Amino acid sequence: MAFIRRYLLPRLIVYFLVIFVGITVIFVIPRLLPIDPIQQLIGKLSAQGTYLDPKAINRMIETLQELYGLKGSLWEQYVNFWGRLLRGDFGPSYYQFPVPVITLIKQSLPWTFGLLLTTTIISWIIGNILGGLGGYFSDKNWVKILDGVAMVIRPMPYYILALGLLILFAYVFPIFPLGGGYLIGGHVSFTFSSLLILLRHAFLPALSLILINIFVWFQAMKLFVQSVKSEDYVNYAKLGGVMQSRIVYKYVIKNAMLPQITGLALSLGQIFSGALITEIAFSYPGLGTLLYNAIFTGDYNLLMGITTISILVITTSILVIDLLYPLFDPRVRYR
Template identity: 45%
Template sequence: MGFVQYFVKRLATYLAVLFIGITITFFLPRFMPSNPIDNYIAQMQSQAGQTLTPEATQKLRSSLEELYGLKGDLFSQYLTYLKRVFLSFDFGPSLSSYPRPVSEMIFAALPWTIGLLITTTFFAWLLGNLIGLMAGYYHNKRAATALEVIGVILYPIPYYILALTLILLLAFVWPIFPLSPTFPPGGFSFDMVGIILYNSVLPALTLVLAGFGWNILSMKSLAYATKEEAYVTFARLKGTPDWTRMTSYVFRNAMLPQITALVLSIGTIFNGALITEILFSYPGLGLLMRTAAGSGDYNLLYGAITMSIIAVATAGLILDLIYPLFDPRIRYR
């Protein structure tokens, strides 16, 4: 019964977060001075090199407003928007890639972002925490100090600087990987998997190094503080081996904040690594959001931001539900 009440409360909070986030996503662009319909008509006229008559312009504006859910007053637009998003995840067609649906574009970019960012996030988290654990537990060793120095060097470097450095070294000075990755069209095959992995090495290495330093430093400080706790000292006085104290006593308690950071990082994955994807021409959600913002494609921007809101809120819900499994001090109540 306690779990049911706990789950219902967390689910209600989750739905409230989704509702508020999607509502803000709807209203905020509408308070901006620019109008996507006017921008689209002006762009179309400039490309065609001719001016439409007032009657033709009005007919075009009316049909575009109907097509993109901008017909009627603000409240009716809002109700239509909620119905389309919650019932069918429909954001209408893309302004910049008409008549392609926004949902189709998002689902096409999503596997690229998930494949790259989830893999690199887990790898950076696992490797960084293992190194940070050893650096914190054996803090008086020279090797531990060297590991900490690696984290201190990597942590403040922005990932776009790392990306440019890796491109310069591994794609220009030593042309091991392609300067501009290319992903040929085609169905699933082992050759295609090999091509994708080869072209994804540089963006993946950039993201691993970018998250690596923070995980080392945070776990090092947590492990060092946990090592000084009374129960760890008591285990040492009992003659418990170093490895057992480090893994079963220190790591199990120090990892709790790190699990929180990991789950929230997985949620923000759905934003895409914007600058990394732009630098490497990687066809993920980050590049899609940049395209939407640059072309004034409101529908595409709505879809990408809504996907990010859903991902972060879902990550928070999952964290609330699984946290008692890692920390026995927390109960479902």
């Protein structure tokens, strides 16, 4: 009972509060944009020379307002939005009308999930291993070389690295395709040749994310390890004759990993930073490209659908990591 009252319940309250506030914000922000999707659609029809009767225009506006959840006052729209959200209905997309938003998200989510999950895990593991060893053996030459490389790559914007990889490996040396997630007109299947095509198209986007994120984790882990290795219990273990390998892995790196575990959950927010830019640069068919199209066209429903899914994924991952934290840190269990 003490665990539920002191640890689980406060985190569940924060979890649902963050979701509520986040979804409310994404409901309000699109309505502050200077783009009216309904007026844009009518304007396009008029620009194409289509004659529309004034009564037909009014009926069309009412129908589209109902479809996009823009009918009624702001409060009525808000209540209607929550009702549709609880049913998993985000309405139709504007720029791919009349395809439902949830269908577009289902099509794009596996691409982003596969790209992000793979690159995040690979960069987190490699970055923490290199950072842990580099922080403890900071006087080694290979650590100094990695520090120099990190100083160059770490502050580099994602789009600069992505464009550099495209020019080098898709134009100068045409080893990989310029963009896309699969062959044009092709169908993904569970075969070895299909998997090779997928990996070939995903290699450059994944490499651009991994290269930067490895050095993000490397620098952070190195600082944590340098701080931990100066603690009294580490010095006591050295004086007690404990093996150096045990000190490195059991005493130093294990304790320095705790903030990195939290950072792993927070890194899923890359869809709004590096992953979005990377997907656009490589024309990768993920949520980042879909979100860009939604912003560009003023697609309210698609904007709210993508950001709602992102909020749910990020907050849930943080909650899971927070609940599993006592398994990694016994000090939390003792409290």
